[in-house]
Every structure is written in structure tokens, then in C-alpha cells.
Amino acid sequence: MQMVKKNSSITQGQLMFFILQAQIGVGILSLPHVLQLTAKGGAWISVLFAGLFLQLVIIIHWALCKLYPSDNIYSFLPKIVGKYLGNLLSLIYSGYFLFTAGMILVRLLEIIHKWMLQETPKWAVLILILVLSIYLVRENLRIITRFFVITSFIIVVMVILSLVGYMNVDFTYIFPITEAGWVNILKTIKDATPAMLGFEILLVFYPMVEGQSNGKLKAVSVANLLTTLFYTFEVFTSLIIFSPEELPLVPEPMLYMLKAFSFHIVDRIDLLFLALWFVITFTSLTAYLYAGIVGLGQLFHKGQHKKSLLYVPFIVFLISFIPDDTFTILYYERMISVAFRILIIGLPIFFLMIGYVRKKRREQTI
Amino acid sequence: MFFLKKLFTNHQKKKPSEETVGLYSSLAKNLNYLQTNLSHSSDLKWEQINFNNKKGILIYLESVTDREKIEKKVIYPLHKKAEGVIEEILPIAQFKKIAHLNKLPLLLVKGNCILILEGLHEAYVMGVMPSYSRSISEPSNEQVVRGAHDGFIENLTTNLYLIRHRIESTKLKVHYYEVGEITKTKVAVLYMQDIVNPKLVAEVDRRITSISTDTIASTGIIGEFIETSPLSPFPQILYTERPDRTAVNIMEGRVAILTEGDSSAMILPVTISAFYQSPDDYNSKWIIGSFIRLIRLASILIAFQLPAVYIAVVGFHPEILPTELIFTVQSSVGKVPFPPILEAILMELTLEVIREAGLRLPSRVGQTIGIVGGLVIGESVVRAGLVSYPMIIVVSLTAIASFVVPSHEMSTAIRILRFPLMVLSALFGIVGISVGLLFILIHLCRLESFGTPFLAPFSPLRMKDLKDTFVRFPIWKLNQRPHDIHPQRMTQEDYSRGWDADGQKEQ
Amino acid sequence: MKKWYVVLIGFCVLLFLSGCWDQELLKNARLLSIAGFDKASENKLFSTYVFHDQPMSESQEPKDEIKSAIGRTPRETRDKVDRKLSNYFRAYKNRVVMIGEELAKKDIYPILDIFYRDPHSSLNAKIVVAQGKASDLLAMKKVGNTLISDEIPKLIDGSEEKTLVTAENIQSICPVLFDPGEDILLPYLTKKETDIECAQLAMFHNRIFTGVLNPNESTMFLLLKGSPGKIARMTREEIDSDNSSPITFDVEKAKHDMQVRVQPKGKIVVTLHADWKIGITEYAQNHLNEQKIVDRLNRKISEDMTRLARQTIKKMQEAQCDGFGIGRRIIAFHPQVWKKMKGNWAYHYKKVQFKADVKVKIIHSGVIN
Structure with a gap:
């Protein structure tokens, strides 16, 4: 199946922005809070380790994609494990992407509800965001990437806004760094990784990127590096602004710290930050949504992903409309975390081994 | 749904091609034919003329011809010589011989006068268009503080002059189209042959030739026909009445489209930054x-x-x-x-x-x-x-x-x-x-x-082109043409400040 | 396909037009300016709320509306006041939270919880302790010709710039409130006949009000802590000189250095060293061009300031107020020591040995000598 349409391929620089935008997303607001619970003052080190760990996963994914340079995951899975199992797995991957998109939406709605629109019914905001994402996801990869690239400047603005927090910091809050012990710091990696997901989209878009495979790895690695640095910065900032006993009480420290600052024309910079964060999260949402519907399009609609948009919005609506309390959300998060371990870490290693053996065998027969 | 479709879709009918009609030997018959084909319009005038001892008839539309020119350059020489070779006698540059009667009505409308001599199978067509046009003045909606103060007018030739005058290059190409089934409006497409992206020219050609309409009232109408996304509220074509702006854009490798009877030029393709820039920025x-x-x-x-x-x-x-x-x-x-x-x-x-x-x-x-x-x-x-x-x-x-x-x-x-x-x-x-x-x-x-892409150079991102977007870098820093239109030659400026010994290091 | 989307979008628009759910019209808001809390009988809370009403027409004067209620929690009193109020009680522009002395002697966090929890609340409101009852101060309604809702916030702002009180707001005290290794100091408002003064600091220990620093001590604390305002001015007697005369100086540049050391036996020694460059703003004895006099003044003022610093620290130790964050340093750099002292930090803090000295140098003396 020749998937690469000439007018929908993207360059490696664009791939970098794409992965960056997919990675930085919903987790950023609550990451410092989550990590500090177990890693204490060393939370920022956990982020660095998580980045390092994900880099290994990225290399596995890249190696897997490299075996089938002109196929994406939905078309090489049947080649590796056989047609029926392969298509089933494709469906599962597609479902995973859609489910993750739904999960992002759940968190997005939760935060909007908590911080901005207390009275507005959930379905109204949900429909609004879904219509917006459909409008983007209908397009081809190139146009989506264009949107991602232009909204990337927001990350810079977010960093600048966070710098405002440095007016009132106490560096001693992070000491002693290893208060929780190295074991806990390493354990926290598993809490940090969900916030940094997004690179696995490479499995879907690898063949649509121009250029050599090494360059693609470089692009994804740079994106991962930037994400890690950005997250480390934000976590570090939160750690030195909030005292170790206060942080467990504040689930969204990044927003909370900005709430108190006032400039002469605007108070409440947190609302501005929230609006920016909305865009960043929206890009992650659409990245996953697009990855999901590309799969459905390839499985059921002969590669026309637009057609699946007739029913996908309803599925995503349901996924994100159902959870109405924190515990369901936590249950969802656990599911994603399990799916991540199996689908993103476990299976790719397995596929890589099979694919490698097949390739060797093919070379021998030739 | 079908009803709606019927309401909104255009039915395109192919016009039957006209049959060719030769000239009749009888003058009256010829005149009659022309009168019928020009809807017995009252401004159709004719005069009897004798030449080479043959009866002749001089026909013209008084509204689109210059009466004085006809008098001086056609009637007077014909009277004076009374015989000879017509081509040699008449001091007229635009001179044609046409054998088909059916082509004559259109030529009359375009400001020609026609001489038909009895028994001859060819009519003499002479251009005697008047030159009425308003003077060149600064467009009132695009004024600048300093810089050129001329603007396009409703005459295509003058407008082309204004541009040619600015780009005195052999590579500036003007391509005429006739658009409008009935109005036959003259449309000129201008570009630099050695800079423009040939694919762009082909695309413009494809879109203009596919226009099938009776009337072209203004440049804007052509714009609406050829725009990529006509449903968008955003303009994707830059309209300007300034020759200097047009010339600069042509030099960047863009295409300009001018229309007879309209004082604005279309520039395409453009990106979003063109809409908040003004020639003043460079002045x-x-x-x-x-x-x-x-x-x-x-x-x-x-x-x-x-x-x-x-x-x-x-x-x-x-x-x-x-x-x-x-x-x-x-x-x-x-x-x-x-x-x-x-x-x-x-x-x-x-x-x-x-x-x-x-x-x-x-x-x-x-x-x-x-x-x-x-x-x-x-x-x-x-x-x-x-x-x-x-x-x-x-x-x-x-x-x-x-x-x-x-x-x-x-x-x-x-x-x-x-x-x-x-x-x-x-x-x-x-x-x-x-x-x-x-x-x-x-x-x-x-x-x-x-x-x-409309958002170029922001997305797809191209750092070099950002020099001339939000801010304008000094001219000597803008060494390259904008990349978004894929010009054949990127370099537009090179080392103009070479005289500056200190500046050399910077470059 | 396209038409299908048009229909969908049209449908959504129709749905949305049914309501602006979260509309929060400014014109319907009664804006709270100052919230005062006092202790009432039976563990109840007496809240006084000052609303600032801007008149609709230009000819009228702005007015303050003061309402109060008794309840168990701030939220309850707020709701009770809302019942007595036209339009809606809105606290998002609250500028000052004032806590009465008696109430502050209990944990103050329950009073502030409502401000931390509400997404709309203004976290940059000042928080102060009132001498006596907050309601008494607020009942003044006007100080001179200024409305109390305007007077108190500006008064506090001014005192912050004059290095008289700490520049704290609800958000900035929050990390400290939760930190076992540091204590807060809040501005302490006193009523002086028809005026209100803001020049002292209320010391806290673990969210409980324990004592007051006088104006000079407050300034000294802020300078030692390294958070001076724009001007830091003090007037002192030039002690033990033949013809003692008052001298006023501005601290122009204050360098400070604090070192916390734990001695092998577990004794904590804190060295506080301050280096000030001051400018004389008033000194009727003149002759500040003579090296000898300046040297003598430098020495005298240094001695005096060192005395003041020691006095301030002693007072703070007595009030168990760890305003310098000694405990914080120990948590961060001597976690093992902290583990031992954690349970009884107040006791250990009192035993901390402070070695404070202030060195002063006159760098200018105005336009005359």
C-alpha cells in the first residue's frame, strides 16, 4: 500500500514540531504536583530520567519503523504477524490513540470546568472542542503540521509567563534533593511518562516524513529533549515556589502560582496561561485523534481518513462524556498506563525482534 | 437537495461556432448584414466614397471612433488621390485586410472603421480608436507619505506603460487573454520570465482560460473566478492600484494581472504578511x-x-x-x-x-x-x-x-x-x-x-523570510527573494554595501 | 459531506444560543474590598465585610457599605451577608484580609481556606492583623476624608515601601504557612485615635499569633531578612555622646549574610552579618565633612544597630517566630539534624545561638555637610 501522497508529506523540522506539540500537553499543569508526592525535591530529576527512558523507547520505535520504511504501523503489522492478527492489532492501536485522545479531552474538560466555566454544561464545551478538532483533523498531515508549527511559539510564551513566578522563590525548598531517596526518584519515572507521551505517533507518521531515517530519529529526539527540558523547567519552578508541604495540596501548581500575580493592566495571568495551555493541549488531542482516524481510514475506508469522521466524534464524545468523578478518571488513567506498557513498550520490542528475524531470513533466501 | 442543486449550479452551454460568411459583392447587402449584426444600433454611421472609380462605403461606430482621425487619415487622403493602392495612401498604422464578413461587426465594436469597395472580396479595416483617459493620479485609498505618487488608470496600455517604465527589462513578459464571451475584455498577465516559477504561470493560465462568462466587469470578478478558496473571508489575492507596488512584486517573482477598464492590479500568490505591509515601509x-x-x-x-x-x-x-x-x-x-x-x-x-x-x-x-x-x-x-x-x-x-x-x-x-x-x-x-x-x-x-501556503513564512517556518514580515530588516540584509513562491533565482541583492569597509565584516 | 457539517454546526449554534451559562456580569457584582474576621463567643466567627460602591453618576461620591455576620466559618458568614445584600457578593477584588488579634491567637489557616479554594478569589489580597478587633477598625468607615476601603490597602502599600512591614499577600504566605521550618510575620495595624497606623509586625509561630515587633525592630527585621522596601529610614538617639542629638538616616544599600552552622553537639549557631551603606537625612550637629566625626558616627550607629538587631532577634526567639527560616536551612542542608529536632522545633529554635552584628558606613549626607 503506497501511503505517501506527495502533497501530504512533511519535512523533518516539521516532524520535530509535530512530536513536540503532541508530547507537551495536558500533563503539564499537574505534573509537578504528581511527581512531588513521591520524589519530593528530586522530582525534577525524575523528569530528566523519564526523558532518558523515553529516548530508549523512541529508538526502539524508530528501529521498528526503519524495517518498513514506506509503511506505517497499520500497514506493517499485517506484514509482521499475519493479516488477521495484524489487522486486529491495528484496530487496537487505533483504539488506543482514540482512547488517549478521549482521555486528554477528559482532563481538558476537568480543568476548564474547575478553573473557568463552573456552570457551563460539559456537553457544550465538549461539542465546541470536538467541532474544532474535526475541522482540523479532516485535513491532511501537512496542514495539521502547519498549524502545529505556528502554535509552537506558545510554548515560549508559557516559559516566559512561568518566569514571572521567579519573583518570589525559595531555592531551599528543593533541598535535600534526595530526600525521597534514589529509589523513589526512579520509581517516579512511571508517573512522569504519561505526561510525556506523544512520540509514539511516529509509528503512524514515519513514512510521511521526507528524508533519511537518521534525520527522522534526530528530529524526534530533539522534540523529546525539548519536551524534557520544558517539563523539567516547569517542575523545577513549581518546586521552588511552593513549599514541600504545600505542593501536595495544589493539584495545578503552574496555574496556581500565576493566580496571585498582577500587572497594571491585567490581574489573573492564570487565565491567560490557561488559554495558552488550551491550545497546547488541543494540539496533543488532535495529534492522537488524527493518528487514530488514519488507522480507521486505512482499515475500513481505503485510506480515506475523512470518512471515519462520520462516527469517530461520537465515540470520542462518549469516551470523554462518561467519567464524571475523579475515580473514573483515575481508572481511565490506569488503563492508559497499562495500554502504554503493553502497546508502546512491550509489543514494539516483540515486533522488532520478529521483523528483524524475518528480514534476516529474507536476506538469506536472496 | 436536487432542487437546491438546480438553484445554485451553473449550467454551462456551449455556444455554436459561427459560420464564416464571405463579403457580398453588393454594397447594400454588406451594409444590411452589418446593420443586422449590430442590432441596428443608431451610432452605426456610413459614408459613400468613390475610389479607383469604384463605389465604396466607409462604415464606423461613431461612439468608439475618433471622427477627426477618420476625417484626416481616411477620407481626406482618399479624396485627394482618388486612385492608387490603398495601403500606400492611408497614413494609418493599424491596417488590416479581412475577407470574412462575419468578423467585421466585432471589429467595428472595437473602434475600427471599415472600408468596403464594390466588387472587392476584402474589406479594409483601419484602427481609429480615440484616446480618452483620465490622467494618472495617486490612488486615493493607497496613498503614501513619500515615494511614487502615480496610480493605475482605466486604460490597460497606460497601465502597462507604468510598469514597463519601472522594469525596463527584456524579461518582463506580458501575456494577453481575452476573457468574457461577449465583452471580450482584454486581460494582461505580467511576470518576469527568468524569475517566476513556471508552474505558477501554467496554473494562472489554466485558471484564466477556464473562465467562461459573458461579462468581466472588473478585476475583482476575475479574482473571484481564479481564487483557490472563494468561500474564505480572507483575500488570497492582493489588489493594488499602485504601479510601484506591482513592479516590486513582479520582481519578487509574483504574477500581476491587469484588466482593461479597471484601475487595479491583482498580485498573486500572496501571503498574509502582504496585507499589513505598505510601500511606505520601504520608503x-x-x-x-x-x-x-x-x-x-x-x-x-x-x-x-x-x-x-x-x-x-x-x-x-x-x-x-x-x-x-x-x-x-x-x-x-x-x-x-x-x-x-x-x-x-x-x-x-x-x-x-x-x-x-x-x-x-x-x-x-x-x-x-x-x-x-x-x-x-x-x-x-x-x-x-x-x-x-x-x-x-x-x-x-x-x-x-x-x-x-x-x-x-x-x-x-x-x-x-x-x-x-x-x-x-x-x-x-x-x-x-x-x-x-x-x-x-x-x-x-x-x-x-x-x-x-497563506501563512508562509511563519508556517511552514522559514527563518530567512521572517526578515521582512513583522519587522523590516535593512534592505541590504534582504539578500534573497521570499521563498514561498519558489522563484527561479533566489538572490535579489548581493553585497551592495561593499564600499563600507567596516560593514564588510558584518556581511 | 460538506452540507452535513453545515447542518451539524448550525445545530450546535442553536443549542449554544440557549444560554450563557457562566455569565458573570460585572454590573451585578457587589465588590468586597476588605474582609475582617474576629472571634465571637462559642468558637464562632464574627465577620465584617466592607464593600466599595462606585456611584453610577459622576456627581455622587463613592461609598462604603459595611455588613457583618456571625457564623462558624467564613463561608457561612459570607452567605449570611449575601442574604442581606442586593446583587451578588463577589470577593474577586478583595484587597485586604484583616484578622483580629484574639482570633489570630488560634490557627489562622481555617479563615484563609476559602480564599485558597475558590478559583475566582484574589490571591494578591494583603493579609494583616488588627490590634484589638478588626471590626473596630473597619467601623471607622472613614479615615480623614478617605474611605476605609481605600485607606487601608494604600496604607499597607505605603508601609511596605517604607520598610515598615512585610510585603505579603495571601498567596505568598501560603508556602510559609505550610512549611515547618519558617514562620510568617504580618503587618500589625493599630488604631491611633482617629487614625490607623501600620508600622509594626505581628509575629507568628506555626500559624498562631505570638507577639509584636515595634516599628524600629520591624525595619531591622526586614533589613536583616534582606527584603527592604524602597526607603528604609530610622531615627535614633546618638547614644552616649556629650551632647546627644537625634540622627535620622536612610539605609541605601544593605548587604546581609546569614550562615547556619550545626556544631557537633547539635548546637545551632547562626551568624547574621549586615553591611549597610547609609545616608544621613537629618542631623542638626552638622560637620559631617570631618573624617573624625563621620568615623565616630559610623561606629556609634553600628553599635546601636547591632544592639537593635540583637534585641529584635531575642524578641523573635521569645515569640518562637522563626522569621529568618533557620529551620528551613536545617531541613535543606542538615536533614539528619532536622529529623531529631522536627518534633520539638520551637524548643530548639529558642536555644539557637544568634551572632548578629551590623556594620554601618555613611556614604552621603544630603546637600549640606
Whole structure:
């Protein structure tokens, strides 16, 4: 199946922005809070380790994609494990992407509800965001990437806004760094990784990127590096602004710290930050949504992903409309975390081994 | 659905090709044929002429010919010589011999006079068009402080002269098209043969030749026919009446389209930055030019976001206002009976009405409208407690800011988009504004003007081209043409400041 | 396909038009300016709320509306006041939270919880302790010709700039409130006949009000802590000189250095060293061009300031107020020591040995000598 349409391929620089935008997303607001619970003052080190760990996963994914340079995951899975199992797995991957998109939406709605629109019914905001994402996801990869690239400047603005927090910091809050012990710091990696997901989209878009495979790895690695640095910065900032006993009480420290600052024309910079964060999260949402519907399009609609948009919005609506309390959300998060371990870490290693053996065998027969 | 389709689709009928008709030997028959084919129009005149001892008839449409020219250059020489070879006698440059009678009516309409001699099978066609045109003056909607003060007029030849005069190059190519089944409007496509992207020229050619319409009234109509996304509110073609702007754009590798009878040129493909730039930016020093450009950008943002932001603040998130400000705003908002969105729509619509009213009226009455509309309504509407002062300030600021946008098309697009943003903001506050802006941004990402992404060079990102977008770098730093149009030659400037020994190091 | 989307979008727009759910009109808000809390009988809370009302027309004067209620929690009193109020009670522009002395002697966090929890609340409101009852101060309604809702915030702002009180707001005290290794100091408002003064600091220990520093001590604390305002001015007697005369000086540049050391036996020694460059703003004895006099003054003022610093620290130790964050340093750099002292930090803090000295140098003396 020749998937690469000439007018929908993207360059490696664009791939970098794409992965960056997919990675930085919903987790950023609550990451410092989550990590500090177990890693204490060393939370920022956990982020660095998580980045390092994900880099290994990225290399596995890249190696897997490299075996089938002109196929994406939905078309090489049947080649590796056989047609029926392969298509089933494709469906599962597609479902995973859609489910993750739904999960992002759940968190997005939760935060909007908590911080901005207390009275507005959930379905109204949900429909609004879904219509917006459909409008983007209908397009081809190139146009989506264009949107991602232009909204990337927001990350810079977010960093600048966070710098405002440095007016009132106490560096001693992070000491002693290893208060929780190295074991806990390493354990926290598993809490940090969900916030940094997004690179696995490479499995879907690898063949649509121009250029050599090494360059693609470089692009994804740079994106991962930037994400890690950005997250480390934000976590570090939160750690030195909030005292170790206060942080467990504040689930969204990044927003909370900005709430108190006032400039002469605007108070409440947190609302501005929230609006920016909305865009960043929206890009992650659409990245996953697009990855999901590309799969459905390839499985059921002969590669026309637009057609699946007739029913996908309803599925995503349901996924994100159902959870109405924190515990369901936590249950969802656990599911994603399990799916991540199996689908993103476990299976790719397995596929890589099979694919490698097949390739060797093919070379021998030739 | 079928009914709707029937309502909206265009039925394209192929016209039957005309049969060729030879000249009749009888003069009366010929004349009769022409009269019939010109709908017995009253301005068709004819005169009897004898030449070479043959009876002849000179036919012309008095409305499109210069009577004096006919007298001097046709009738007088023919009378004087009375015989000889016609081609040698008549001092006329545009001279043709035509054997087909059916071609003559059209030639008459185009300002030719026709001489038919009895018994001959060819008619003599002589161009005697008058040259009426207004003088070259500065376009009133694109004035600059300093720089060239000429503008296009309604005559294509003059307009072409204005451009050729600026680009005295053999590589400047003019390609004529005749568009309009009936009007046969002359359309000229201009580009630099050695710079322009050939694919672009082919695409323009493809789109222009596919136009099948009876009339072409103006450049704008062609624009609407060939635009990539006609449903978008944003203009994807730059209209300008300035020859200098057109010439500069042609030199960047873009294509200009001029139409007979219209004083504006279309430039394509363009990107979003073309719509907030003005030739003035290049006429002044680069720091000043950049500053003014940033002001214009800020105005664009104000023009289409300010009312929405105000509604969100007053109606959803008043806590954004700092303490000192909030009391001032509150005291003014307090007695207004409407929600902010109604207030805003009311005032914005009033403003648009005043603007439109002022536009159509002669300038003296226009001033009165300005006073009545601006001062009287503005003041009394607040006094009456219908609208608050901050809202008046917001609306006036928006109006002023929207006038700053140099392109009229862009300014209109922004004015229109303000309203959906206001509605979204009234429903969801800041979230609504975010969503609205994202809608617009996604739309802009989808837009392409003749294959060029509308948002270039921001996205796809190209650092080198950013030099001439938000700010204008010094001219000697702009070594390359914009990349978005894929010109054949990238370099446009090289080392002009080579004389500067210190500057050399910098370069 | 396209038409299908048009229908969908049209449908959504129709749905949305049914309501602006979160509309929060500014014109319907009664804006709270100052919230005062006092102790009432039976563990109840007496809240006084000052609303600032801006008049609709320009000819009228702005007014303050003061309402009060008794309840168990701030939220309850707020709701009770809301019942007595036209339009809606809105606290998002609250500028000052004032806590009465008696109430502050209990944990103050329950009073502040409502401000931390509400997404709309203004976290940059000042928080102060009132001498006596907050309601008494607020009942003044006007100080001179200024409304109390305007007077108190500006008074506090001014005192912050004059290095008289700490520049704290609800958000900035929050990390410290939760930190076992540091204590807060809040501005302490006193009523002086018809005026209100803001020049002292209320010391806290673990969220409980324990004592007051006088104006000079407050300034000294802020300078030692390294958070001076724009001006830091002090007037002192030039002690033990033949013809003692008052001298006023501004601290122009204050360098400070604090070192916390734990001695092997577990004794904590804190060295506080301050280096000030001062300018004389008033000194009727003149002759500040003579090296000898300046040297003598430098020495005298240094001695005096060192004395003041020691006095301040002693007072703080007595009040168990760890305003310098000694505990914080120990947590961060001597976690093992902290583990032992954690349970009884107040006791250990009192035993901390402070070695404070202030060195002063006159760098200018105005336009005359």
C-alpha cells in the first residue's frame, strides 16, 4: 500500500514540531504536583530520567519503523504477524490513540470546568472542542503540521509567563534533593511518562516524513529533549515556589502560582496561561485523534481518513462524556498506563525482534 | 437537495461556432448584414466614397471612433488621390485586410472603421480608436507619505506603460487573454520570465482560460473566478492600484494581472504578511518602517479581538481587571440594561452603518454624517444609559484600528470575523475566544494562494523570510527573494554595501 | 459531506444560543474590598465585610457599605451577608484580609481556606492583623476624608515601601504557612485615635499569633531578612555622646549574610552579618565633612544597630517566630539534624545561638555637610 501522497508529506523540522506539540500537553499543569508526592525535591530529576527512558523507547520505535520504511504501523503489522492478527492489532492501536485522545479531552474538560466555566454544561464545551478538532483533523498531515508549527511559539510564551513566578522563590525548598531517596526518584519515572507521551505517533507518521531515517530519529529526539527540558523547567519552578508541604495540596501548581500575580493592566495571568495551555493541549488531542482516524481510514475506508469522521466524534464524545468523578478518571488513567506498557513498550520490542528475524531470513533466501 | 442543486449550479452551454460568411459583392447587402449584426444600433454611421472609380462605403461606430482621425487619415487622403493602392495612401498604422464578413461587426465594436469597395472580396479595416483617459493620479485609498505618487488608470496600455517604465527589462513578459464571451475584455498577465516559477504561470493560465462568462466587469470578478478558496473571508489575492507596488512584486517573482477598464492590479500568490505591509515601509528608514509595521499588526489584533475580549472580561471574568480599573468600569456598566454582547453588537452595527453611509455621500455631507453619527449618537447613547462608556471606547478603537489595515479586503474580512468571535466570547468567555481564534488559525493554515501556503513564512517556518514580515530588516540584509513562491533565482541583492569597509565584516 | 457539517454546526449554534451559562456580569457584582474576621463567643466567627460602591453618576461620591455576620466559618458568614445584600457578593477584588488579634491567637489557616479554594478569589489580597478587633477598625468607615476601603490597602502599600512591614499577600504566605521550618510575620495595624497606623509586625509561630515587633525592630527585621522596601529610614538617639542629638538616616544599600552552622553537639549557631551603606537625612550637629566625626558616627550607629538587631532577634526567639527560616536551612542542608529536632522545633529554635552584628558606613549626607 503506497501511503505517501506527495502533497501530504512533511519535512523533518516539521516532524520535530509535530512530536513536540503532541508530547507537551495536558500533563503539564499537574505534573509537578504528581511527581512531588513521591520524589519530593528530586522530582525534577525524575523528569530528566523519564526523558532518558523515553529516548530508549523512541529508538526502539524508530528501529521498528526503519524495517518498513514506506509503511506505517497499520500497514506493517499485517506484514509482521499475519493479516488477521495484524489487522486486529491495528484496530487496537487505533483504539488506543482514540482512547488517549478521549482521555486528554477528559482532563481538558476537568480543568476548564474547575478553573473557568463552573456552570457551563460539559456537553457544550465538549461539542465546541470536538467541532474544532474535526475541522482540523479532516485535513491532511501537512496542514495539521502547519498549524502545529505556528502554535509552537506558545510554548515560549508559557516559559516566559512561568518566569514571572521567579519573583518570589525559595531555592531551599528543593533541598535535600534526595530526600525521597534514589529509589523513589526512579520509581517516579512511571508517573512522569504519561505526561510525556506523544512520540509514539511516529509509528503512524514515519513514512510521511521526507528524508533519511537518521534525520527522522534526530528530529524526534530533539522534540523529546525539548519536551524534557520544558517539563523539567516547569517542575523545577513549581518546586521552588511552593513549599514541600504545600505542593501536595495544589493539584495545578503552574496555574496556581500565576493566580496571585498582577500587572497594571491585567490581574489573573492564570487565565491567560490557561488559554495558552488550551491550545497546547488541543494540539496533543488532535495529534492522537488524527493518528487514530488514519488507522480507521486505512482499515475500513481505503485510506480515506475523512470518512471515519462520520462516527469517530461520537465515540470520542462518549469516551470523554462518561467519567464524571475523579475515580473514573483515575481508572481511565490506569488503563492508559497499562495500554502504554503493553502497546508502546512491550509489543514494539516483540515486533522488532520478529521483523528483524524475518528480514534476516529474507536476506538469506536472496 | 436536487432542487437546491438546480438553484445554485451553473449550467454551462456551449455556444455554436459561427459560420464564416464571405463579403457580398453588393454594397447594400454588406451594409444590411452589418446593420443586422449590430442590432441596428443608431451610432452605426456610413459614408459613400468613390475610389479607383469604384463605389465604396466607409462604415464606423461613431461612439468608439475618433471622427477627426477618420476625417484626416481616411477620407481626406482618399479624396485627394482618388486612385492608387490603398495601403500606400492611408497614413494609418493599424491596417488590416479581412475577407470574412462575419468578423467585421466585432471589429467595428472595437473602434475600427471599415472600408468596403464594390466588387472587392476584402474589406479594409483601419484602427481609429480615440484616446480618452483620465490622467494618472495617486490612488486615493493607497496613498503614501513619500515615494511614487502615480496610480493605475482605466486604460490597460497606460497601465502597462507604468510598469514597463519601472522594469525596463527584456524579461518582463506580458501575456494577453481575452476573457468574457461577449465583452471580450482584454486581460494582461505580467511576470518576469527568468524569475517566476513556471508552474505558477501554467496554473494562472489554466485558471484564466477556464473562465467562461459573458461579462468581466472588473478585476475583482476575475479574482473571484481564479481564487483557490472563494468561500474564505480572507483575500488570497492582493489588489493594488499602485504601479510601484506591482513592479516590486513582479520582481519578487509574483504574477500581476491587469484588466482593461479597471484601475487595479491583482498580485498573486500572496501571503498574509502582504496585507499589513505598505510601500511606505520601504520608503522610510528601516527602524521607522518596522515600527509602523508593528503598529499595524497590533491594530489588526485590536480590530478583531478587542470587542470579544471586552465582552469576555465584563461578562465572564471581571476579576481580570485590576482593582483601580474595575470600579471605573463598573460605575459605567452599572446602568446599562443589556448584556454586553447585545450592547456590543448594537454599537458595532451602528458603526458599520455610519461607515457605509459616509462612504457613499459627497464629502461635505459625509462630514455631517461623521458628526451626527460619531458625536451625537455616541454621546447621547451613553447619556440615555443604553451603552456604557467603555463600550464606546472599545468600538471606536476597533473602528480606528480597522482603518489602519492597508488592504481594504483584509480590513473587511477582519470586520466580519469580529462578530462570530463576539458571539463565542459571550457564550464561553475566554475559552470561546481561544476556540474562535483557533478556528481562524486552522482556516488560515488550510488556505493556499495558488499553491503557496497563506501563512508562509511563519508556517511552514522559514527563518530567512521572517526578515521582512513583522519587522523590516535593512534592505541590504534582504539578500534573497521570499521563498514561498519558489522563484527561479533566489538572490535579489548581493553585497551592495561593499564600499563600507567596516560593514564588510558584518556581511 | 460538506452540507452535513453545515447542518451539524448550525445545530450546535442553536443549542449554544440557549444560554450563557457562566455569565458573570460585572454590573451585578457587589465588590468586597476588605474582609475582617474576629472571634465571637462559642468558637464562632464574627465577620465584617466592607464593600466599595462606585456611584453610577459622576456627581455622587463613592461609598462604603459595611455588613457583618456571625457564623462558624467564613463561608457561612459570607452567605449570611449575601442574604442581606442586593446583587451578588463577589470577593474577586478583595484587597485586604484583616484578622483580629484574639482570633489570630488560634490557627489562622481555617479563615484563609476559602480564599485558597475558590478559583475566582484574589490571591494578591494583603493579609494583616488588627490590634484589638478588626471590626473596630473597619467601623471607622472613614479615615480623614478617605474611605476605609481605600485607606487601608494604600496604607499597607505605603508601609511596605517604607520598610515598615512585610510585603505579603495571601498567596505568598501560603508556602510559609505550610512549611515547618519558617514562620510568617504580618503587618500589625493599630488604631491611633482617629487614625490607623501600620508600622509594626505581628509575629507568628506555626500559624498562631505570638507577639509584636515595634516599628524600629520591624525595619531591622526586614533589613536583616534582606527584603527592604524602597526607603528604609530610622531615627535614633546618638547614644552616649556629650551632647546627644537625634540622627535620622536612610539605609541605601544593605548587604546581609546569614550562615547556619550545626556544631557537633547539635548546637545551632547562626551568624547574621549586615553591611549597610547609609545616608544621613537629618542631623542638626552638622560637620559631617570631618573624617573624625563621620568615623565616630559610623561606629556609634553600628553599635546601636547591632544592639537593635540583637534585641529584635531575642524578641523573635521569645515569640518562637522563626522569621529568618533557620529551620528551613536545617531541613535543606542538615536533614539528619532536622529529623531529631522536627518534633520539638520551637524548643530548639529558642536555644539557637544568634551572632548578629551590623556594620554601618555613611556614604552621603544630603546637600549640606
